[in-house]
Amino acid sequence: MSRIPPSLDPAIADRLKRTADGLVAAIAQQYDTGEVLMLGWMDDEALRRTLTTGRCTYWSRSRREYWVKGDTSGHVQHVKAVSLDCDGDTVLVQVDQVGGACHTGDRTCFDAGRLPLMEQ
Amino acid sequence: MSRIPPSLDPAIADRLKRTADGLVAAIAQQYDTGEVLMLGWMDDEALRRTLTTGRCTYWSRSRREYWVKGDTSGHVQHVKAVSLDCDGDTVLVQVDQVGGACHTGDRTCFDAGRLPLMEQ
Numbered sequence: 654m655s656r657i658p659p660s661l662d663p664a665i666a667d668r669l670k671r672t673a674d675g676l677v678a679a680i681a682q683q684y685d686t687g688e689v690l691m692l693g694w695m696d697d698e699a700l701r702r703t704l705t706t707g708r709c710t711y712w713s714r715s716r717r718e719y720w721v722k723g724d725t726s727g728h729v730q731h732v733k734a735v736s737l738d739c740d741g742d743t744v745l746v747q748v749d750q751v752g753g754a755c756h757t758g759d760r761t762c763f764d765a766g767r768l769p770l771m772e773q
Numbered sequence: 774m775s776r777i778p779p780s781l782d783p784a785i786a787d788r789l790k791r792t793a794d795g796l797v798a799a800i801a802q803q804y805d806t807g808e809v810l811m812l813g814w815m816d817d818e819a820l821r822r823t824l825t826t827g828r829c830t831y832w833s834r835s836r837r838e839y840w841v842k843g844d845t846s847g848h849v850q851h852v853k854a855v856s857l858d859c860d861g862d863t864v865l866v867q868v869d870q871v872g873g874a875c876h877t878g879d880r881t882c883f884d885a886g887r888l889p890l891m892e893q
Contacts, residue, residue, distance in 0.1 A: 665888060678812055680800055687807020692798055692863040705891050737886035739875050743812040745883045755859050763865045766857035768785060771825050 661701040669697070670741040676712060677742050679703075681722075681754065684733040684747035690754035691762040693722075695744065700735075707732050709748055728752040781821040789817070790861040796832060797862050799823075801842075801874065804853040804867035810874035811882040813842075820855075820864065827852050829868055848872040 660666075669677055677700070681690040693711035695703065699719055702710040709730035713720040723729030730748035737744050755762040780786075789797055796814040803810055813831035815823065819839055822830040829850035833840040843849030850868035857864050875882040 678798060680809055680812065682807075682809055687802075689800055689802055689809060689865050692800065692858065704888060707890070707892060732890065735888045735890065736883040737888055738812065738882040739877055739879070739885065740882075743882075744888075745809050757859055759859070762858040762860075762863075763856040765859065768824060768855045768857055768864075770827075770852065770855065772827060 659701065659705075661697040661704075665700070665704075665737070666697055668737060668741045669700075671696075672742075674714070676714075677744055679709075679711060679744045679746055681709060681730060681746050681748050681750070683750050685749075688761055689763065690730075690748070690750055690760075693720075700744065703732055703746060704735060709746055722754075723751060726752070726756070728754065730754070779821065779825075781817040781824075785820070785824075785857070786817055788857060788861045789820075791816075792862075794834070796834075797864055799829075799831060799864050799866055801829060801850060801866050801868055801870070803870050805869075808881055809883060810850075810868070810870055810880075813840075815864065823852055823866060824855060829866055842874075843871060846872070846876070848874065850874070 675696050676694040679693045679695045696712045699710045699712045709722045709732055711720045729751045734747040753760050795816050799813045799815045801810040816832045819830045819832045829842045829852055831840045849871045854867040873880050
């Protein structure tokens, strides 16, 4: 008896506009405060896992592997909602972030990076 | 008398980790409500203009030109704050969005794209 592995719903897959590497950008946002936590990348399978497991799963471009956020750090992202943008190349993943989203320990990956505005 | 054109502050440029096309991702967020409005792309010059003109400026990958958000639609993004993420490949631009950010007229590019969560 053969078993067909699960795949992303074709109705969703057909709407994706992927990079040359087969990826869409994924913005993680804290669902209640609105904080933008981080930007990651997903292929079809990472998006499928994110939609079906309740845990945000990315594709690591540097390590070339799936990466369930929090598996090593404990800083899990519980998925509350996922929305695809109008041109199909970005998903907004609203999550409940446990602890800090950033590998530095910061709450978000943008906390330490404020750039000066210089009106000219 | 020669005039040196302005360029992005080298202290900022040195921190950018650009795609092969020379771009960083730019997440636009409504500064007060926290709504994630859209994802665009910036090269060094678009980021310089965003930091110095008070108006969010992107690089259009499809049209291959600079694109001051709102120049044709009137749906301007007034820049309130810009932050670079921990690995230098994404900026978060907090803006005051006039009207809808999406070309469809929606407030955000994610409004019409909710995907179903299917716990399995």
